[in-house]
Amino acid sequence: MTFRSLIRLAGIGKSYGAVTVLQPFDLEIGDGEFLTILGPSGSGKTTILRMLGGFTAPSTGRILLDGTDITDTPIFRRPFNTVFQDYALFPHMTVARNVGYGLRMRRRPKAEVDRRVAEALAVVGLADKAGRHPGELSGGQRQRVALARAIICEPRVVLLDEPLAALDAGLRRSMQEFLKDLQRRIRTTFVFITHDQEEAISMSDRIVVMDHGRVEQVGTPKEIYYRPRSEFVARFFGENNLLPVQAAGGSAVDSPLGRHVLAATGRPTAVAIRPESLSLRPGAERRSATGAVESLTFLGATTQIVVRLGSDQAHSVKIRLPTPEFDGRADVGDPISVFWSDADVSVLGA
Amino acid sequence: MADALPAPGRHDPLRATSPAARTLGRWLPRLAVYGLPAVLILAPLVAFLTTSFWSMADGQVEHAFTLGNYVAFLAQPSYIRVFLGTLQLAGIVAAVGLVFGYIIAYLIWRLEGRIRYFMLLFSVIPLAMNYIVKIYAMRGILGYNGFLNWALVTTGILDAPSKLFLFNQTAVMITMAVIYLPYAILPIFLSLERIPPSLAAASADLGARPGQTFLTVVLPLSLPGSIVGGLFVMVLALGDFLTPQMVGGNQGFTFGRAIWSQFGMAFNWPFGAALAVVLLLAVVAIIGAAALISRHARVK
Amino acid sequence: MTAPERIAIAALWLVAALVFAVLYGPALAVVLSSFFDLKGQSIDWSSFSLHWYAGLTDNPEMLAALGHTLLVAAAAVLMALVLALGLAWYMKTGTRRGRPFVEFVIFLPFVLPGIITGISLLVAFRELGIERSLVTVTIGHTVLVLAIIYRMVTVRLDSLEASQIEASLDLGATGLQTFLFVVLPQLRSAIVTGALLAFTLSFDETLVTFFLVGGDATLPIRLWAMMRVGFTPEVNALVSLVLLATMSLAVLGALSLKDSMAARR
Numbered sequence: 001m002t003f004r005s006l007i008r009l010a011g012i013g014k015s016y017g018a019v020t021v022l023q024p025f026d027l028e029i030g031d032g033e034f035l036t037i038l039g040p041s042g043s044g045k046t047t048i049l050r051m052l053g054g055f056t057a058p059s060t061g062r063i064l065l066d067g068t069d070i071t072d073t074p075i076f077r078r079p080f081n082t083v084f085q086d087y088a089l090f091p092h093m094t095v096a097r098n099v100g101y102g103l104r105m106r107r108r109p110k111a112e113v114d115r116r117v118a119e120a121l122a123v124v125g126l127a128d129k130a131g132r133h134p135g136e137l138s139g140g141q142r143q144r145v146a147l148a149r150a151i152i153c154e155p156r157v158v159l160l161d162e163p164l165a166a167l168d169a170g171l172r173r174s175m176q177e178f179l180k181d182l183q184r185r186i187r188t189t190f191v192f193i194t195h196d197q198e199e200a201i202s203m204s205d206r207i208v209v210m211d212h213g214r215v216e217q218v219g220t221p222k223e224i225y226y227r228p229r230s231e232f233v234a235r236f237f238g239e240n241n242l243l244p245v246q247a248a249g250g251s252a253v254d255s256p257l258g259r260h261v262l263a264a265t266g267r268p269t270a271v272a273i274r275p276e277s278l279s280l281r282p283g284a285e286r287r288s289a290t291g292a293v294e295s296l297t298f299l300g301a302t303t304q305i306v307v308r309l310g311s312d313q314a315h316s317v318k319i320r321l322p323t324p325e326f327d328g329r330a331d332v333g334d335p336i337s338v339f340w341s342d343a344d345v346s347v348l349g350a
Numbered sequence: 351m352a353d354a355l356p357a358p359g360r361h362d363p364l365r366a367t368s369p370a371a372r373t374l375g376r377w378l379p380r381l382a383v384y385g386l387p388a389v390l391i392l393a394p395l396v397a398f399l400t401t402s403f404w405s406m407a408d409g410q411v412e413h414a415f416t417l418g419n420y421v422a423f424l425a426q427p428s429y430i431r432v433f434l435g436t437l438q439l440a441g442i443v444a445a446v447g448l449v450f451g452y453i454i455a456y457l458i459w460r461l462e463g464r465i466r467y468f469m470l471l472f473s474v475i476p477l478a479m480n481y482i483v484k485i486y487a488m489r490g491i492l493g494y495n496g497f498l499n500w501a502l503v504t505t506g507i508l509d510a511p512s513k514l515f516l517f518n519q520t521a522v523m524i525t526m527a528v529i530y531l532p533y534a535i536l537p538i539f540l541s542l543e544r545i546p547p548s549l550a551a552a553s554a555d556l557g558a559r560p561g562q563t564f565l566t567v568v569l570p571l572s573l574p575g576s577i578v579g580g581l582f583v584m585v586l587a588l589g590d591f592l593t594p595q596m597v598g599g600n601q602g603f604t605f606g607r608a609i610w611s612q613f614g615m616a617f618n619w620p621f622g623a624a625l626a627v628v629l630l631l632a633v634v635a636i637i638g639a640a641a642l643i644s645r646h647a648r649v650k
Numbered sequence: 651m652t653a654p655e656r657i658a659i660a661a662l663w664l665v666a667a668l669v670f671a672v673l674y675g676p677a678l679a680v681v682l683s684s685f686f687d688l689k690g691q692s693i694d695w696s697s698f699s700l701h702w703y704a705g706l707t708d709n710p711e712m713l714a715a716l717g718h719t720l721l722v723a724a725a726a727v728l729m730a731l732v733l734a735l736g737l738a739w740y741m742k743t744g745t746r747r748g749r750p751f752v753e754f755v756i757f758l759p760f761v762l763p764g765i766i767t768g769i770s771l772l773v774a775f776r777e778l779g780i781e782r783s784l785v786t787v788t789i790g791h792t793v794l795v796l797a798i799i800y801r802m803v804t805v806r807l808d809s810l811e812a813s814q815i816e817a818s819l820d821l822g823a824t825g826l827q828t829f830l831f832v833v834l835p836q837l838r839s840a841i842v843t844g845a846l847l848a849f850t851l852s853f854d855e856t857l858v859t860f861f862l863v864g865g866d867a868t869l870p871i872r873l874w875a876m877m878r879v880g881f882t883p884e885v886n887a888l889v890s891l892v893l894l895a896t897m898s899l900a901v902l903g904a905l906s907l908k909d910s911m912a913a914r915r
Binding site: 053054055077080087089091106 | 813814817818820821822827831836
Binding site for chain 2: 065068073074
């Protein structure tokens, strides 16, 4: 899928008086992509969504849609629709009238509204609930009504504010698949907010990782996972090995994993490598190090080995292998060799 | 994928609101919202306060600042006596309302289900009765040939009808008590309602007899709210100038009547305004006391 | 319940019954005299008649006063509704810093004695050169009942999630459309209850009206004037009818209040 920029956030930031909740940043959102903004609470992700929707005005920066500055455009004129965290369904209207609301505001003829409402309800699988009131529906059903209401107006972007937060685990998973599938079908840009990293990794085309009002990294799930650029991102997803670095002259640094040459100037703070990227098998173009086994943990499909590296045994790394591959090769205390590929090492802070 | 749906007749759906429109849209409602209450309520109050500092000369109001009205009030013992007497009268009315209102509210509070709601309604309906007619009816009841005398003579409490029930302070007090008592019932009921039911249950569980539970749990917790209800009645009684006029006669002269006459026969508006300011200060003090009591109760 | 407790409660109920008798006494006296002849302390039960009710049509000033009262009440409630809705909506849509102050001012006429509010408005009208009339009375009543309606509307509005308003805007409705289609329908019960209570209050309002009334009297004013000379008997008939009407309004108001509290799930 080629990337065509739809929305550009240029220098967007937000402060309340002396408190900065969002540091100025730039971001391009692509047409038709599933973009997730991920971060713990207080990271500023909701603020970005609210600024896109027009509910909050940015303190600095502009928002451009296809080149047009829409920063001062009021909420009801922006071609975006939001799925709210509490669904925000109108309790005094039936499901059908809720879903058709946006079209009625645009003064579409009744016949068209009825037809499109029926279509939208069919898409989310609630065709038989058209005459009910929101109070009569379950949480999951209300969520789907909110979704139908948001997509029926064919917005340029659908904004989703932690829509799955109130659902139980099983429902959550099926909704995740549903949303992903829906997005592909209607080919609309989705901007999705969550604090759940598994959700983000499994659903997104790209992820924006946020922490304390700062954009830490933007990239595809694989990039974020295997190529973290900061310690926060490295630690945020799953397990990671972080090892210290020392300056080695020029633009190179040394770590227990060898010497790394940096492309640009930065301030490297650590290196990271995923447990599954470390192996006990030698191979061409692989670096190696020796150490001693500190612990072995059987985790079912995988086995975790903690190895103390280096002559001074100062650093340990976690290795994750499929259990059959390990198969009792070593015991605690045994010397062991660890292999990895330099491409799997990320220098953080650079 | 569709562009933003073009609404008929609307050009450029994305247009931002102009800075001028935005400023107007911000300030116009702000002006209305803050301006209307100010004009309708605050301004007249200010005018009223200002008038108390003016004076009357030859049937015309002199717009010159003077403290003369207040001096006149403070210097004349008769006015001060009436003021204090009216405070006392209103206090008695409030006390009567508090006691009997508490009894009724307590009994209703003990009820459950639909009868409770019905009794509440029943106790509040007397308020729907026209105020003037209530006074008129009381005048009839309290009179020499009225119902009260008839009842007292028939039951033997009195040998002969008495003239002491009408056209004096007692008459004013009785009539006001009858008129304003229902106002106290609801606040007292609400203060009883606020008591968590588990407290009474805990008290009984710990061995307290019903009377003890009432004295040690229910009464103390409902008292602040009830007193506030009583003070509410007091404020109402203080400001009533019609009841004293109809049933007070010559001996039932209250502060409210004094104020009213300045706007009537005596025609000294500035002086009347000054007296009303004195009344206002008393009312503010009472309301302040009520607020303090309820805040103190809430802290507990 | 223990025996002493039973006795105590019974005694209290006796007292309460006496109090209720006293509270309802005046109303009873008036209603009875509209049907029977009352002479001091005795009721002539044989004299049942409806002719005082019929005689109502012969008292044009009183009927006119009744009409004025209804007009003023309707106008005041309407104006107070518009004002209260506007104020409450403004306060809801955004963090308004002056909100406690505005609410304090709105509640002043309701909390202060009528004599103060009456004098204030009287002086203000005088200074502005506005003659006293039904218009001034209406303004006075509006200011009085504004607090009630505002309170009912605000309480209901506060329980409305802000996200519904945002959702409506997000779907393309302007602020006005949002108010009309999303907010107002959900305020219906609060508006009805508030309007009923306000109407009842305005109908019986006497103290403030006294200061603001001009040539056209409202019913309480007219009754006051008649009271000085003594009521003609058809007054009892009219008052009985008014009592029935106000009682019905009060019951309606109470019922709708109960409904609106139950409807809030």
